[in-house]
Amino acid sequence: MRNYEITNIIREGAVEETKSAVKDILAKHSITIQNEEDWGSKRLWHPVGQDEQGHFTLIKCQSAASEIVKIEHEFKLNTNILKTLVVRSNG
Template sequence: MRNYEITNIIREGAVEETKSAIKDILSKHTVTIQNEEDWGSKRLWHPIGQDEQGHFTLIKCQGSPSEISKIEHEFKLNVNILKSLVIRSHG
């Protein structure tokens, strides 16, 4: 098991349901959430499609590398996740 940090930008208006969907995806792939931070809504530096605002979240978690790649794929399929960044953390 490795440590990861997942930062998501969620479409405004679908924040709570998307946060719930993210947790469902993580639990489906046996990823353990250690910490969650909600950074709130911010204006985006560059619009993503039609969206100029986004809701930022950070999840610190543990999982296997093969499961993390599946999670990244599922995040791309969710239209309410504007951007996602998964990095391996050391701690």
């Protein structure tokens, strides 16, 4: 198992349901959440589609490397997740 940090930018107006959907996706792929941070709403540097605001979240977790590709794909299918960044961390 490796440590990862997942940063999501979520569309305003659908924050709570999207955060719940993200947790469901992680649970489905047996990813262990170690810590969650809610960074709140911020103005985006560049608009994503028509969205100029986004709600930022950070999840620190442990996962097998093979599962990361699968969750990234599922995040792309969710229209309420504007952007995702997954980074491998040291601990």
